[in-house]
Amino acid sequence: MNLLNALKWRYAVKRMNGEKIPVEKLNDIMEAIQLAPSSLGFTPYTLILVEDQELKEKLSPACFNQPQIKESSALIIFAAWKNYSETQVDEYIQLIANTRNVEVETLEGFAGMIKNKINNTSQENLFAWATKQAYLALGFGLAAAAVAEVDSTPMEGFNPAGVDEVLGLPDKGLASVAILALGYRDAASDYLVNAKKVRRPIDELVIKH
Numbered sequence: 001m002n003l004l005n006a007l008k009w010r011y012a013v014k015r016m017n018g019e020k021i022p023v024e025k026l027n028d029i030m031e032a033i034q035l036a037p038s039s040l041g042f043t044p045y046t047l048i049l050v051e052d053q054e055l056k057e058k059l060s061p062a063c064f065n066q067p068q069i070k071e072s073s074a075l076i077i078f079a080a081w082k083n084y085s086e087t088q089v090d091e092y093i094q095l096i097a098n099t100r101n102v103e104v105e106t107l108e109g110f111a112g113m114i115k116n117k118i119n120n121t122s123q124e125n126l127f128a129w130a131t132k133q134a135y136l137a138l139g140f141g142l143a144a145a146a147v148a149e150v151d152s153t154p155m156e157g158f159n160p161a162g163v164d165e166v167l168g169l170p171d172k173g174l175a176s177v178a179i180l181a182l183g184y185r186d187a188a189s190d191y192l193v194n195a196k197k198v199r200r201p202i203d204e205l206v207i208k209h
């Protein structure tokens, strides 16, 4: 499906039917998320892919028992980084050097810029910054799922501390910020299946100059 038609087709599914997504489609969605841009390309978040049914059931109470958690084929948890160090910057710089076949020394200025950012920004603001990057990636995942005709629900209706505990995220220096549930709509029980999209009209949404 082309992007615009896919975006008209998708909606935030309330009930899924438990059917599994083909692995190729899941991989495409994950790759689209990987291709999302991020500030400085630094990608200060990590994805947790949950397909295990038992683990989904453990996550359910922390997600206010929203049915998509257990009924999905997969959950992608977007976890923003809580801790920052110059080592992370050095690793990123090394990745650029290896990928583009350039000397690390040529990237010193860029490395300094990122180090300056992480050393001179409060932990709170770095977490907020990381969260924005994660949400952008969530958007890419939503769009890619729709193009692949896979249903999805973007979710922030959960207790992050509860989700983090189940997934052991604090020990990894991570904190959940959003969840993308992927699967297939259960047309018989989803009250929104035929609902029209509600969006502010384009001429109200946009100020033109």
Ligand SMILES: Cc1cc2nc3c(=O)[nH]c(=O)nc-3n(C[C@H](O)[C@H](O)[C@H](O)COP(=O)(O)O)c2cc1C
Residues within 6 Å of the ligand: 010, 011, 012, 013, 014, 066, 153, 154, 155, 156, 157, 158, 178, 197, 198
């Ligand atoms: C960041 C974010 C968090 C959301 N959290 C939830 C959620 O926890 N549960 C849910 O059923 N829908 C959730 N939604 C879905 C929105 O309610 C939905 O996207 C919005 O009403 C527009 O409808 P549509 O996506 O079906 O077009 C969330 C959407 C976004 C973007």
